[in-house]
Amino acid sequence: ERERERERGVTDVLLISPGRLGSWRSRGSSAGERALQYTVGQKIHGFTVKEVTAVPDLFLTSVKLSHDATGAQYLHAARDDSNNLFSVQFRTTPMDSTGVPHILEHTVLCGSQRFPCRDPFFKMLNRSLSTFMNAFTASDYTMYPFSTQNAKDFQNLLSVYLDAVFFPCLRELDFWQEGWRLEHKTPTDPSSLLMFKGVVFNEMKGEFSDNERLYAQHLQNKLLPDHTYAVVSGGEPLAIPDLTWEQLKHFHATHYHPSNARFFTYGDLPLEQHLQQIEEEALSKFERAEPNTAVPPQKHWDKPRVDHVTCMPDALAPDPVKQNTLCMSYLLGDITDTFEAFTLSLLSSLMISGPNSPFYKALIEPGIGSDFSSSVGFDGSTRLASFTIGLQGMAEADTETVKHIIAQSIDDIIATGFEEEQIGALLHKIEIQMKHQSTSFGLALASYIASCWNHDGDPVQLLKISENVSRFRQCLKENPRYLQDKVQHYFKDNTHRLTLTMSPDERFLEKQAEAEEQKLQQKIQNLSHADHKDIYEKGMIMRPGMTRIISLQLLAVQSTTIYAFVFILVFQGIILSSSCLDRNLPDMFQLWSDIFNSPHFDDEQRLRVLVMMSAQELSNGISYSGHMYAMTSAARTLAPTADLQETFGGMDQVKFMKRIAEMTDLASVLRKLPRIKRHLLNPENMRCAVNATPQKMSDAAGEVERFMGNIAANRKERKPVRPTVVEVRPASSRSHRSPSSSCQEPHFKPCQMKTYFQLPFNVNFVSECVRTVPFSHADYASLCILARMMTTKFLHGEIREKGGAYEGGATMGGGGLFSFYSDRDPNSTQTLSAFRGGVEWARAGKFTQQDIDEAKLSVFSAVDAPVAPSDKGLGHFLNGITDEIKQRYRERLFAVTDKNLIDVAGRYLGVGQQTCGVAILGPENESIRKDPSWVVK
The missing domain is CATH 3.30.830.10 (Metalloenzyme, LuxS/M16 peptidase-like)
Incomplete structure (x- = not known):
């Protein structure tokens, strides 16, 4: 969430010119x-x-x-x-x-x-x-x-x-x-039970x-x-x-x-x-070798295949009786044929992307399932590409219906093809993506070419996007049925097709646990007395976190001066954004005017589809981002903004969307939407930022003024609203608005709470959050350094190396919350003890000056991270963070000492010093259930 505090009735417009975009061309x-x-x-x-x-x-x-x-x-x-x-x-x-x-x-x-x-x-x-x-x-x-x-x-x-x-x-x-590895449940006790441990072992249990x-x-x-x-x-x-x-x-x-x-x-x-x-x-x-690593082409089937798998039930599914998945997957061509892969990727988007696509209309709009399966679409990650289409969140009884709809939709596409407007919109989207400059463009390129290059395809040909677009247009011009012929060949006539269904099994987790226990016993039965002794001794060696450390010899890193980008949250609200090519600037603002002036809140079926998709997406995301959900839940009783974050993006939101999805009549929800719209899309409470090239800045400013006047004129009051135009360059040092740590609500009283969410997982997600100080406070920098140092010098060893979790650490948030967390963790309450151990480690000063320096360098790598042209100036606009404020924060980071770290560890994180919240998401835990201090959900 973004928190902002501002006076009502004043609309600001910030015009941001990021400088010479693509300026290398003029050098x-x-x-x-x-x-x-x-x-x-x-x-x-x-x-x-x-x-x-x-x-x-x-x-x-x-x-x-x-x-x-x-x-x-x-x-x-x-x-x-x-x-x-x-x-x-x-x-x-x-x-x-x-x-x-x-x-x-x-x-x-x-x-x-x-x-x-x-x-x-x-x-x-x-x-x-x-x-x-x-x-x-x-x-x-x-x-x-x-x-x-x-x-x-x-x-x-x-x-x-x-x-x-x-x-x-x-x-x-x-x-x-x-x-x-095999290790005793209590490593110091050789008589305790043996169990499987290991970072990848637990990571894949989470997967x-x-x-x-x-x-x-x-x-x-x-x-x-x-x-x-x-x-x-x-x-x-x-x-x-x-x-x-x-x-x-x-x-x-x-x-x-x-x-x-x-x-x-x-x-x-x-x-x-x-x-x-x-x-x-x-x-x-090295000398040349002949590694035998090539992947041969998959032998093509002479007839389609059908298969079935089971999964665990989803307690948070939008509809408990609709938890089946069905997909049809088609094997396509070799990804090293870059133009054919480009064409098939475009074809996939035309078939499934957006509410006007054929498969969306045929499969999603009728409400047969909650959403497309996450596997749907073109997949070019294997040597032979594939295309998958199907649903999740459907009833088993609808299996044959879905198969028929997929087959019929393919026939319809072959018969009627695609509208020229749809194809043009997709090519336009590609053009925008090419011109967008991200801060991780190099990483995106490396990932984009990886699969094709891996199988000896030409990575440079992949980069010639305009050339592929031009060739695609030419193919369409020469053969208007070009895409329809592809559908006929790759889908209608393709015998290498797999229909895979998945249904929940109430005993799925139980069966997994039984299989793991059986595997464990097989391993144990083959152990000799010497093996048992070896397991115990090596387990003890690993307890200190493998302390056989040899100094890492590296050259000193040269200092670099880059504008810091600190993001804190200063008022409640929503942020809406869009981007367009220069030539489409008026059209983009016309779309915004339509959204503000002419929204449609009368389509209950459309709302139901969106609700089901949202509920399914939220439910699916828990296992992937469980540690984030745990952090959000742990923080909710500590600050009003954290409470809002839990309401709008945490487990509360997951359960809320599930309740909405279960409603048989959404008319009452539809009736609320106009009132919400009037409250949110109120030009009197709105501020605008425009990021454009210098050549287009005056045009953009004019469009903003016309847009603001247009939406104000359409309000019932007909009250004119003139935007206040504030020009701020990205490197400007002028003051704009003072930052605030959070919206201070006088009726909010922080309190401690421990929450346990029992979920059908094999691993835990654990968090403890402590209320500390806001970004503007002098101690904030010390807490940031402490979080980083505690992560790398203590928590990583305790939670990952010893505990076997995928990840664990601490982080300091701009809203004044210090958060501990672990991800895909075989432990729960033991990890909470590790959090406390980290605090005591810091309070005792068990770190060196080198540890402090390394933590500072790590924090600065984030503070001085590159900023995309499209984001320049937004920190100032949204949060009032001026260059002076950024520099003061950097100076405070530089000035942090060992005494500061020991002081803040005890003063803010010591037991009884501050209000804290705890949350665990994970499998059944009887000891927590019996503990009255926990709220079980």
Whole structure:
């Protein structure tokens, strides 16, 4: 939510000009122009240039290279963007569901030859100005990307990443922690029961608690059953304990070789420096190999197949008797045929996107299900693409009806095709997306090309979007039935079609628990006395969090000065936004006028469809973002804005939408909408911000004034409203409006509450929130540093390394709330003890000056993160955060000392010092249920 305080009756308009968008084109020596100077055949630090291509659509120049000795592939995207990105990806094609590529992804980041310390990846999070650091495991590749705005930081991170992926330690203890292990329930008690532990093991238990992801996994496994796509690359929980340490090391040796690698760099840093460092620190130590990792084409079926799977019941489903899913999935063409993939992706959007699409009208409007299945649409993530169509939240009795509707809709599309206006709107959307500049453009490019490039497709061809659009238009011109012929070929005549249904099983979780116990007992039965002793001893070694630390030797990061962007919330309300191409500016404001002046609140069926979709989406999102729901619930009794956040975006909202979805008559809701509209869309309470190029700023200002006058004239009072125009440049230091920590409601009284939500999950989501001080307070900076330091130096070890949760830590919010959290956690009350332990650790001053410095650097990487052109000036407009306020906050961060941290830990976080809230989302917990201090929901 955004909180704002302002005087009624005054409408402000902020006009923001972000400067020269795409200004590299006017410079004499841009990154793109420098890259055009490379020539095909040129040798650079062991690489040979294969292709140099200008891509004006994306304002970049691509340089394609190959490594002479190993054959490693390399693509550089030169663009005037200071947020430089590096990525290396390997084709990883497992043939079982032990999760070996996923566990390897975790384990290679646990120490390497040059940096053998414990978890250099997490240490670099604190010693870097990175804007992004992570790793991903897909079905058939593993990617390691990072981005940063600092050149020295880029070199440091590149050293760590190269050493991690090519020369990891792969220690057995790291495998035990990140993958799976047997450990006593009470590690210090060898007589206590043994249980499975491990970060990936618990992460995948959480993944398989999500019915949508469970269904999507089954869909892929069954549609592509002949090779790597038939297994779970992330790891099926009951198969993970079959993986051995030796198998992990062998998988690394056969898959993490430069001959199986694809390097991608992006930004304005010189390509030569990247190539030299990669060659000297990694590739020069390898010879060419022939990794057997290619994915063969799936054999085409001669007749369609039908299958069925089960899932856990959804207690928060919009309609408890409608919990079935049905989809038809069609195998399409090879994704390396980039134009065909582009065409099929467009065709998919035309068939399912928006309320005017054929499948929306046929499947969603009748209310047969709550929403499309999350798997619906074009999927180009596997070597052969697929298209899926179907529903979730439907009754089992409607199975045949849905099958018939899908078949009939395909026939209708073949017969009538698509309206020219629909096709034009979709191509227009692509044009807008090409021109939109995001802060993570490099990461988006790396992800966009990953799958096609992984199977030796041409990544540069993927980037030539305008060329594909022009070719598509030409195909339509030459053959008006071009799209209809595609539908006939890929859908009507396609015998490689899977119809997969899913229904809830009341004993689903019970069966899973029984299977896990059976697997556990099998493992235990094969243990010798020496094995039991080894398990206990290694469990004890892991208790201190593997303290065999060796200093991480890195060059000092050079300082950089970037405008900070601090976002705090200063008034209650809603934010509506839109964007358009310059030529469509009047049309965009006409649409806004229509929304304000002529809304339609008389279509009950349309409202029912939207309610069902919203309720289903909220229910599905809990397992994915459970820790966020826990944090929101824990905070609700601490501040009025937090209470609003729970009402509009927390578990309260999930249950509220479920109640609305269950209503048989929505007429009463429809009657309330005009009153809500009059309250919310009131021009007297409205402020506008316009972000435009300098050339279009005067036009935009004029459109805003006309828009404001138009909507004011249509109000019953006919009272003219003239907007107050305030010009503020992004770097302006003039005062606009004082920030406020929250809307202070005199009747709100903070109180403590512990809430437990029993949900059908295998893991917990835990949070504790403490009411502290707002952004404007002098202690706020110390609490931010404390949260970061406590996360990396204490909570990470206790909650993830020892506890086996996917993630855990602390964060300080702008609304004055200090929040602890854990994600996909096998523990609950033990994690609450870890939160308290973190406070005591801080109060005792068990940290070093280096710990403080690293936490400061990590916080500054967020404070100084890049800001998209479309967002420039909005911090000032929405919250009144001037450059002076930003700078004061930065100075306070710099000034934080060890005494400040010890002081705020005790004064705000100590037991009994401040009001706190606690929330747990998770499986049945009898001890909590019997504890009267908990509110059970």
